[in-house]
Amino acid sequence: MPAEVDVRHLRKNYGNVAALHDLNLQIESGEIFGLLGANGAGKTTAVECIVGLRDMDEGEILIGGSDIRRQSTEAKQRIGVVLQSTSLPDHITPAEALALFGSLYRHSTPTAALLKRFGLAAQANARFGFLSGGQRQRLALALAFVNQPSLIVLDEPTNGLDAHARRELHDDILQIKSDGHTVLLTTHDLSEAERLCDRVAILDHGRVVAVGSPRELIARASGHHTITLQTDRAIDPDGLSKLAGVSKIFGEGLTVHLSTNDSTRTIQALLPLLSATHAELVDLHLRRASLEEVFLNLIENDSEKSSAKQPT
């Protein structure tokens, strides 16, 4: 059985700027796959190439085995997309929009069923211009399901939503997976990715720098721990940075976070420093690195490698 999405050697340039370098991704059927990256990392370009919105310069993208360029009709029948900035004419109603877009596919879900499923039955004949932000987002989701797709692509779906709407959308996405769909999700929100995604790929400057489940990525960064230290008086940051195992310090003043790859030795060295500075320990926490910290670490390492390669 072919992967639901198979991206091979994808390259995309904007003029002289390379947006994607030899991108390779495989998304298996039934999983929620997260594409993570900072602004400008190439997430949206990659997604737009995958769904056929943007022409690629090189490479191949297969959706359920159909080439998005050469067999676009077949490939597009399988994809439902929630665009980052989605809008419709102010005067169209949800029922009309669903009927219109449903008619452009070979198979479509009945409009009434979609309205009911996405809680828009009461707004079926309301003009788009009068819908709330949450209702518009639900309509965008309903439009993505209009063609009974096997792959749902969500480009930054929770951008601009309040906490309640975000939580509802998270539940929807998990339900989509339970219904047997594959989900490709791009997001800035790493806690969201950690909560929802079976696997993630971290993109930086158009390259995949890591792929795996959030747990795997965190485990791969094994040894990476964060020590949160609270004292009754400030400690010199230079002294903390010289402690054994410490790779980075966040914060200053009375509460400081130490990133360390050897927590035992760091704590052993910390106690003498506290004694020497006459600082009293108020609180101390030790925890494994989060996906966000793994992400930042990977991005930083990649940037350092890139700058090291730059001719001086």
Add this chain to the structure above:
Amino acid sequence: MNGFAQLLRVSLLLHFRNRLALIYGYLFPAIFLAAFWVLYRHEPVPLVRHWGQLITVTILGSACFGLPTTIVGERERGLWRRYRLTPARLGNIVFGTVVARFVIIVGAGALQLALAMSIGMSAPAHPLEFLAAFTFVSFALLGVGLMIAALADNVPAVQALGQCIFLPMLIIGGVAVPIESLPEWAQKVSAFFPGHYAVESLQACTDGPGLGAVHFDLVALAVPGVAGCFAGTKLFRWDAGRRFRSINGRLWLVPALVAWLAIGVLAQSQYSVAPAIEPVAKPPVKTVGATVPKPSPTPQSPPASKPVVPPDSTAAEPWLSVTAADIAGLNYHVPPDSGVVTPIARPDEQPDEATANALDGIQGNLAIWPLAHVTDPVQRTLNLLSVAAVMDLAQDPVERFLPLMIFEQLSMSIPRDELVQILAWIVLHPEQGRTPNDLADLGLGGVAQSPLIRERADLYAVKFIARLTGRNLSSPSTKPEQR
């Protein structure tokens, strides 16, 4: 319901829910109609002589502003990106959008027709042909609209680009301002605008002989229409983020522009398209009668040196040498009687009171006008034809009825066969004879450039020959000569 029907349905629903679109699409055409009615209030049948102009303005407005504003606005909203996510082909969606716009234009045209008929205009003489011409015109101008949509990056740019085409077409393209009122350079320029042919073809189906008389106009509409639709689709952008200057294939603009240029250039050699733009002074390539460029060999010397006004001519009558073949070979492809160039009223048309009084006055003056009584029948005929020509150029209210009076006077004073030969001689010898360009002694103020007078006089001569010989003006040589 299939995709095309849904697209059509939703496009129309959205149009009718948009107040601004309704104002532009229906209120403005009604205002234009009222303006034309007021402007030409003296005419016996309201609006009928300007119906081609009115409908062209309506279609042009919808094509230059309505269609591209819809497409560009939807593109800015991201609707076209959403279309691109579907398996539907670009051509099908563009076609659906264009057809929806056509239906909207048909609605506006029907509203105008209802309003016009309610104030006394008669229905188009050839309704089915009118609908066909309407479709041709819409197609050609919607092609222009697609080009604007392709070029404009945003809605304000549509307004700017649309005005760049709309206003010139109205003013110097023969759409809102009658073409013969324009200076010669503007008449030449108008041949490059589809609006020119739109007016002619629609008018021919309203109170003229129908589409048979305007074959070239249909070609002149179809060619830029096809080129515009093709280039507009090739240059189409799904995404508002992609600026026009950044897209590939901008050279697709070239075929569309070449199509316009080609039609304009071709029109320069076709009298039916640009009637008043060829100077008459060029003897052998005179547009009317150009199919028989060589004059008969016999009449060379006498007419050339023949005095115009002097009453008597003792020389041999050169026009007698005009043969049936010469007459059959004339170019009978002339503007329709119902048009704006060399119009002739229908027999059942009645002038209004003021026009009738003016015609009575002219008839009285013609009876004592020396130039109407010169002995040389060629010069006499030319003088009388020139009176009709000057009135036509001056757009005098009598312009449509005076030719009938002149025709009657000539028919009564010269035997039919001789009159046909004389008229043909005039057409075949544009360099000979002289037209009076000041009709002050006839009590008429209209004065125009001599070459233009002669050109119009020649056109009336062809029309009179056709009437005398029973020819069909729309299709030369289709009827055998009846001599």
